[in-house]
Amino acid sequence: MPTPAHSSRSPTDHRPQTTSLLAWYRAHRRDLPWRRTRDPYRIWVSEIMLQQTRVDTVIPYYERFLRALPDLQALAAAPEQALLKLWEGLGYYRRARHLQAAAKRIVHDLDGCVPATAAGWRELPGIGDYTAAAIASIAQNEPVPVVDGNVLRVAARVWGLTDDIALPRTREQIRTRLQALMDNTPAAHAAPGDFNQALMELGALVCIPGDSPRCAECPLQPDCIACRDDRTAELPVKARRRAVPHYHVAVGIVRRGNSILVQKRPAAKMLGGLWEFPGGKLQSGETPAAALRRELCEEIGLEVIDAEPLGIVAHAYSHFRVTIHAFLVIAPSRFRARPTAADEARWVTPAALPLLPMPAATLRILALLEKNALAR
């Protein structure tokens, strides 16, 4: 009687494909900066930056950050504004605050010694299940699996899982299966960092989102249920996210002499600690110019006499979108700003503006300003 090539395995025994996954990874892994070190500090910084952020985006930030703050002590001692400037444009700025808070805890409370296990890393701010497992497996060889967006997609397809991968229960099931796979495969157990990175790399390069993964190149293809049944386009199953609201905002670039007014956002709120121009949302039926007058009066106590439209910037945040109407406003020389919505207001010369950390949308308004100035 002819026997299938993999008849010696039970349906849940995926050791042979695990071995080919590791071989594929070692042949195809990208040469990324954080793959040239085992320094837990550097691996940690990379994993925080990589949260919800693409590899190509992170690379320049990672290299600049480590040049400026090459070790734990430097990070713990860095001024907040310098830290945020290094993070400017990367998004999710709370990551930077948590990173430094954790560094301070390690330096001051843990005698400068980083945690030795995933459970220890998990106690630190900004480090959840994924990041703790990633650091411990990659930098410290602890055999714990990571579950990120890539891994969820690969697992859902290979195992033909139709449960919503956004549900914690589904994620836990996948984590448990991966732990068993790692524990039962000597090659993976001995190189958990490679195993974890192999799954993520496969998700990034081969088992990509959408309806056209590159199954012909996949080392797991022989045992992939989604590929076998031609269901890669349907998997993974993920609940659709609801539509995001769209706001219109008016902001004023207020000049007084040769200075421009900027405000520092409260630390605990969105874009905390970053600097931006005063302004706010349009109310229902309100024109941008009317909103500008109202907001500048409310936020800094300025009666706007004349506002010249500078331009419009569209920007998408994670849970809403905005169209920003920017204006040039001249303030009288006697004007003194009294901020009501910000931690601090400051008058800055145009040359000094780039020294302050600002959100991406504000940087784009600034670019409008420079273009406008050149046209004059």
Next chain:
DNA sequence: AAGTCGGGGAC
């Protein structure tokens, strides 16, 4: 379980 928290690339 759902909402908050950025920004950008791919389609």
Next chain:
DNA sequence: GTCCCAGACTT
């Protein structure tokens, strides 16, 4: 426009 990205945290 939509979806996704080496997620964490709060409520």
